[in-house]
Amino acid sequence: MSDEDLTGRRARLDAEMEQHGAWPADSPWLREAFAALPRDGFAPDRLWRWDGWAYLPLDRAVDPDGWAGELYSGVYAAAITQLADDRPSSSLSAPFAVADMLDSLRLEPGHQVWDIGTGQGWTAALASWRAGPGRVVSTEVDERLAAFARTRLAAAGLDTEVTVADGTADGPPGGLVDRVHATYAVEAVPWSWVTAVRPGGRIVYPWGRLGHVALTVADDGQSATGWVQGLAQFMGDRHAPAQPNTSIAAYTAVRGDAEPETRRKVDRDPAPLDDDWDLRFALRVAVPDAVLLTGRDEDGVNAWIHDGHQSWATLTSRSAGSPPLLLQGGPRRIGDEVLAAWAQWEDLGRPDRYDYGITVTPAAQWAWQGGPDGPRWAIGERALRVG
Structure with a gap:
């Protein structure tokens, strides 16, 4: 796969993002960052493709066209980069989801960012491009992934720290940050994520099996509240109970x-x-x-x-x-x-997904509809409940 061929695939992805309205109008920097830090620069030499029965390897050295085709298979397609027990355990997320979540982060130059779930390092790289040198610390539980991400971030000329830790259980790797960006799904937000963020800061994370949310930390630091931002499916926290099999x-x-x-x-x-x-x-x-x-x-x-x-x-x-x-x-x-x-x-009037949100406190978490004072459902409890 020549650099010229990859350049063509990058250009097609850019055009498809525009065609699908996936470039966020409020964050024009993302289009520039995608061009400066293309996803192939953070992809391992082996990807995995589902053939309907099993995941089959796609090696760049053996099938460069198939490898690149999987990596650039569409705006809404993730690329599987790792398997554990024959199931995906890491990926390069779909381009539209990456752009949508980073847009929801409302990231500005100079912000201090905690990126949780480094993976191959692509989202940490994009955040670093925006926030600036030394402003992003990324946490990855898998030592091999962390080492891989470090090499790719360094090759891109980025000053981005990658630490090996469990971002769910271990808490933040330093002082207070302005933004938390999680790349794996949790059902309930760890309270350590809230205490890591300055009042007025934002937490963007995938919620369970469907959707991602942007929370704003309250002025007193004792709660975080925000709206659903869109639909996306992400891999779950490795140490949480396994997400249900959907087959x-x-x-x-x-x-x-x-x-x-x-x-x-x-x-x-x-x-x-x-x-x-x-x-x-x-x-x-x-x-x-x-x-x-x-x-x-x-x-x-x-x-x-x-x-x-x-x-x-x-x-x-x-x-x-x-x-x-x-x-x-x-x-x-x-x-x-x-x-x-x-x-x-x-x-309730058939509300759409964007009419829902979540509130997190030290003692409880709940989803709501129409506003924080609207109907609510406890997170972590099975029973349907209306407040």
Whole structure:
């Protein structure tokens, strides 16, 4: 793969970002930073491609075109850079997600930044390009990744410190910072992230399996509150409980060969569950441990729901004129929980994902809709709750 070929792929990515409206208008510096620090400068020589059954290696030396094609496969595509137990454990995030999160950070020259989850070092590099020399400290739990990132950051001529530590458990590597930028998903924000930020500073992080959030630390430092910024899926904290498997095989494993314990007709067409992402986000807020999968057949959309443990439900479309069926089993009636959350979302006026936010205090965390004083749902608790 020649430098000329890579230059062409970079240019196409730039154009696709513009075509999709992915260059943030409020952060024009990001387009310049992407050009100055292209993602291929932070990619290892082996990437991994999913072929529908397994992850297969793409080695730059063996298949340079395939390697570059995977790295620049689209605005919304991440590039898998590491596997652990045959599952992805590190990646170069999708370009649109990187730009969207750094835009949400509202980063200015001179800001002190704690970048959590260095990976290959690309987001730390972009933040350093904006904040300035010596202004970014990045934390990585994997010693090999940290060493790799150091070499790539140095090759780019950046003065960026990379420390080996667990950013979730160990807390900040120095004094107070203006910004915290996390690159892996957490369900609940570690309180150490809040105490690391000066009053008025911002924390941008992926929240659970869907969406990322920007919090602002209160003047007294005793809370942080902010709005959902967009949808994106990130790998989870390595030391947190594993995120639920979202394959149909996981649903099958939960259900096993059990017959339904309840069976009833419902008056809801499952179709919106397949493509209405505002609805899906609302369900994620209200029933956070519900894993939802959908598929189509000649009768319409079917939905399979499980909690990763023992409870499951199937919402099945039937031929024209016949109402869908809800089948459920296990200790919970997780299908009923999802339908109740769906009805609640409609009662609230079908708010979109950007109408939700999160508040974090030392004692509790909760999601809310419409504003911090609106309906709320406790984070870390399964039950649906409206304040």
